[in-house]
Amino acid sequence: MKGSKPQLIAEGKRIDGRGPADLRQIRMEVGVLKNADGSAIVEIGNTKVLAAVYGPREVVPRHEEQVDRAIIRCRYRMLSFSTMGERKSPAPSRREIELSKVIREALEPAIISSQFPRTAIDIFVEVLNADGGTRTAGITAASLALADAGIPMIDLVAAVAVGKVDGVIVLDLNEIEDMYGEADMPVAAMPSMGKITMIQLNGVLTPEEFRYALRLALDGINKIYSLQKETLKKKFVEVEE
Amino acid sequence: MSSTPETSIIPKIKMNAILNVLAKGYHIDKRPLLSYRQIDVIKNISPNADSSVLVKLGYTQVLAGVKIEVGQPFPDNPEEGVLIVNAEYIPAASPTFEPGPPDENAIELARVIDRSIRESKAVALDKLVLVPGRKVWVVWLDIYILDHDGNLIDASMIASIIALAKARIPYYEIDQVTGNVKIDRSKSAGLLPLNKLVSSVTIYKIGDVLVVDPTAEEEAIASASLTIAISEDGNIVGMQKRGLGTFTEKEIEQALEISLSRGKEIIETIKKFLS
Numbered sequence: 001m002k003g004s005k006p007q008l009i010a011e012g013k014r015i016d017g018r019g020p021a022d023l024r025q026i027r028m029e030v031g032v033l034k035n036a037d038g039s040a041i042v043e044i045g046n047t048k049v050l051a052a053v054y055g056p057r058e059v060v061p062r063h064e065e066q067v068d069r070a071i072i073r074c075r076y077r078m079l080s081f082s083t084m085g086e087r088k089s090p091a092p093s094r095r096e097i098e099l100s101k102v103i104r105e106a107l108e109p110a111i112i113s114s115q116f117p118r119t120a121i122d123i124f125v126e127v128l129n130a131d132g133g134t135r136t137a138g139i140t141a142a143s144l145a146l147a148d149a150g151i152p153m154i155d156l157v158a159a160v161a162v163g164k165v166d167g168v169i170v171l172d173l174n175e176i177e178d179m180y181g182e183a184d185m186p187v188a189a190m191p192s193m194g195k196i197t198m199i200q201l202n203g204v205l206t207p208e209e210f211r212y213a214l215r216l217a218l219d220g221i222n223k224i225y226s227l228q229k230e231t232l233k234k235k236f237v238e239v240e241e
Numbered sequence: 242m243s244s245t246p247e248t249s250i251i252p253k254i255k256m257n258a259i260l261n262v263l264a265k266g267y268h269i270d271k272r273p274l275l276s277y278r279q280i281d282v283i284k285n286i287s288p289n290a291d292s293s294v295l296v297k298l299g300y301t302q303v304l305a306g307v308k309i310e311v312g313q314p315f316p317d318n319p320e321e322g323v324l325i326v327n328a329e330y331i332p333a334a335s336p337t338f339e340p341g342p343p344d345e346n347a348i349e350l351a352r353v354i355d356r357s358i359r360e361s362k363a364v365a366l367d368k369l370v371l372v373p374g375r376k377v378w379v380v381w382l383d384i385y386i387l388d389h390d391g392n393l394i395d396a397s398m399i400a401s402i403i404a405l406a407k408a409r410i411p412y413y414e415i416d417q418v419t420g421n422v423k424i425d426r427s428k429s430a431g432l433l434p435l436n437k438l439v440s441s442v443t444i445y446k447i448g449d450v451l452v453v454d455p456t457a458e459e460e461a462i463a464s465a466s467l468t469i470a471i472s473e474d475g476n477i478v479g480m481q482k483r484g485l486g487t488f489t490e491k492e493i494e495q496a497l498e499i500s501l502s503r504g505k506e507i508i509e510t511i512k513k514f515l516s
Contacts, residue, residue: 064244071245094348100243101345108245108485122242183360185480195487199467201480203360207497210477214493 005180009166015177016045020170023160023220028140028231030148038149040231042141045174046131051141053149056119070116074104076138078127084175099135100125106139106159106188106198112152121151132174133161139188139198140224147232156228157197159188160220162213164205169213171220185210187217191225243345245485249337249461256462260448269459270299274452275499277395277507282403282514291426292408292433296400299456300390302334305382305400307408309433311371311422312379322369322377326355328384328397335389335457349483350394351384354401357439357470357479358382364405365434371413372420378410380433391460392453394468398441399511406515408433437473440507442500444469446486451495453503467496471504 008015018024024045033039036052043049059065076099080090103125111121123145125138136159143157163173165181178184183203189196205213262269272278278299286304287293293306312323328351330338343351358364369378382405384397412428415421445455445463455463464486470479477497482488488496 066245066247069245073242073244075242094352097243097345098349098352101349104243104245105483105485109487113245190487193487194489196482196490196493197487199480199482199488199493201477202356203478204472205477206475207477207501210497211494214490218490 006176007166008177008180009168014165014170016174020168021216021219023172023223024174026224026227028144028227030144030231030235036145036149038145038147038151040141040144040148042137042144044133044137044172046129047133047137048127048129049134049137049141050126050128051138051145052124053121053142053145053151055121055149056116056151057122059118059120065118065120068117069113070111070119070121072104072108072111072113072121072123074100074107074123074125074142076100076103076125076127076135078130078134082127082130084130102198102200103135103139103142107142107146107157109195109197110143110153110155110157110190111146112154115152121146130175132178133172133186136160136186136188140228144228144231148235155190155192156225157188157190158221158224158228159186159198160217160224161186162217162220164203164209164213169209169216171216185213185217187214187221189218189221191222253462255458259459259462263447263450263452263459268452269456274450275503277454277503280399280510282399284403284407291411292404294400294404294407295387296396296403298392298396298399298454300388301392301396302388303393303396303400304385304387305397305404307404307433308381308383309408309410310379310381311376311413311424314370314374314377319374320370321366323379324355324359324364324366324382325379326351326358326382326384326401328354328386330386330389334386338386338389349481350397353394353441353468353470353479353481354384354398357398357441358401358405361439361470361472361476361478362436363402363439363472365436368434371415371422375420376422380405380408389457391455391457392443395441395443395454395507398439398470399507402438402440403511403514405433406435406438438508438511439470439472439478440504440511441468441470441479442503442507443467444496444499446488446492451492451499453499467493469496469500469504471500471508473508475501475505
C-alpha cells in the first residue's frame with residue numbers, strides 16, 4: 001500500500017471533522033483577472049482553482065473552425081507546486097490530457113455554441129492548490145467564468161465528487177480520502193435542467209452504493225449551484241451601485 | 242488543449258434514416274438495440290508477445306498484447322507489481338485517425354481500461370513481486386485499434402482481459418547474492434495470476450434512445466456515451482461519461498441496469514473463449 005493507511009472515519013466523523021454528507025468550506029469569486037473575458041476562483045477546503053475564459057474569438061489555426069458552431073477548447077493544468085509532496089513536472093501528463101477533455105465535455109452541453117459560428121471559446125483551468133476535487137472545482141469555476149464572460153448558457157454547471165472511504169459513502173473527498181478510499185466518483189450537472197454532464201468512477205461500488213452516491217452528489221451539486229448563483233448576482237449588484 | 246471534435250458529414254446526412262430505424266427498436270444492421278454484434282476472438286496473433294488477442298466485434302477489430310518484463314516497483318507501492326496500459330488508434334483503422342502520438346481519445350480509452358482493471362484488482366499485482374521493494378514484474382498491456390466500426394472501449398476491454406488472462410510469465414531465475422533476475426522467454430513460469438474478470442458495457446444515447454454496441458455510423462450521431470465496467474462479482478468497477486451530450490438521473494439508472502445484465506453476458510462469453 002501507499003504508506004500506512006490512516007483511519008478515515010472515527011465515530012462517524014471524517015479525518016477533517018466533517019460528517020459523511022458535509023461539503024468543505026467553499027469560497028467563490030468572479031472577475032478575478034483583468035485581461036480574460038471571464039474569470040473565477042473557486043476554493044473548496046484547501047483546493048484552489050482558477051478558471052479563465054477567452055472568447056468567442058477568432059479561431060487560430062483557421063482550419064479548426066466549424067461553420068455551424070463555436071468550438072470549445074479547454075486546458076486543465078496543475079501548477080508545478082500545487083500538489084502534495086513532490087513537485088509535479090510541468091509537462092502535460094496523461095491525466096491532465098484526459099481531464100482537459102472530461103472538463104470540456106462537462107461544460108459543452110451548457111454552452112449555446114450555435115450562436116457563435118466560426119469562433120472559439122477557450123477555457124483555461126489552472127489548479128493553484130490541490131487537495132482533492134480539482135476537476136470538479138475546475139468545472140464549477142469554469143462555469144462561473146463562462147457566465148462572467150457573458151457567454152449564453154442554458155444553465156450553470158456545478159460539480160462535486162462523492163466516494164467511499166472506510167466503507168462509508170461520503171461527499172466531497174479531500175486528497176487523503178481520495179488516495180486511501182475505496183472509490184472516487186466525480187459528478188457534474190446542470191441542476192435546473194436535471195442533466196448530468198459528467199460522471200466518472202474510479203474505484204469499486206455495489207449498484208446500491210452507486211445509486212445512493214449519485215443522489216448524494218446531486219444534493220451537493222444543488223448546494224454548490226446556489227452558491228454559484230449568489231456569487232454571480234453579487235457581482236452585478238455591485239456594478240449597479 | 243482539448244477541442245470540440247469535427248463531426249463527419251456523412252452520418253449527419255444519414256441521421257434521420259438512422260434515427261428512424263432506431264425508433265423501430267433496431268440497429269441499422271437489424272440487431273435489437275440492446276444486443277451486441279458477434280464477438281470473435283483469435284489468440285496468439287503475435288507469437289513473440291507474452292500474450293496477444295485479436296477481438297472482432299462486428300467489423301471493429303482490436304489487437305491487445307502483453308509483454309511482461311522485470312522492473313522496479315513504484316516507490317509508493319513497493320509490494321506490488323506494475324501494470325501499464327497504453328492504447329493507440331493506428332491510422333490504418335479509419336480515415337479520421339492520424340499518425341502521431343496517442344491523442345486524447347486514445348489516452349482516455351487506455352486510462353478507462355487501466356482504472357477498471359486496477360480498481361477491481363483483476364490482476365493479482367501483489368503476487369508479482371520478485372525481490373520485495375526492488376524487483377517486480379511489469380505488465381505492459383498495449384491496445385491497438387486496427388479497424389474502427391464503433392464501440393472501441395468495449396472491444397478493447399474484452400481483448401485486454403483475455404490477453405491478460407492468457408499471458409505467460411517468462412521463466413526466471415533470481416541470483417540470491419546480487420538480486421539480479423534473469424529471464425528466459427522460451428520457457429514459462431506459469432500464467433499471469435488473475436483474481437477476477439472484468440467487462441465493460443458502453444451505453445450510447447442516440448436521439449432519445451439508449452443503445453449498446455453501435456456501428457461507427459451510429460456512434461457518430463450519438464450525443465453521449467456512458468461506459469460502465471462490471472466485475473465478475475457484480476460490482477461497478479469503473480465509469481466514464483463521454484461526448485457532448487448529457488444523461489438524466491433516470492437514464493443513468495437505465496444504463497446501470499443494462500450494463501449489469503449485458504456485462505454478465507460478456508463475462509460468460511469471455512469465459513467461453515478462455516476455456
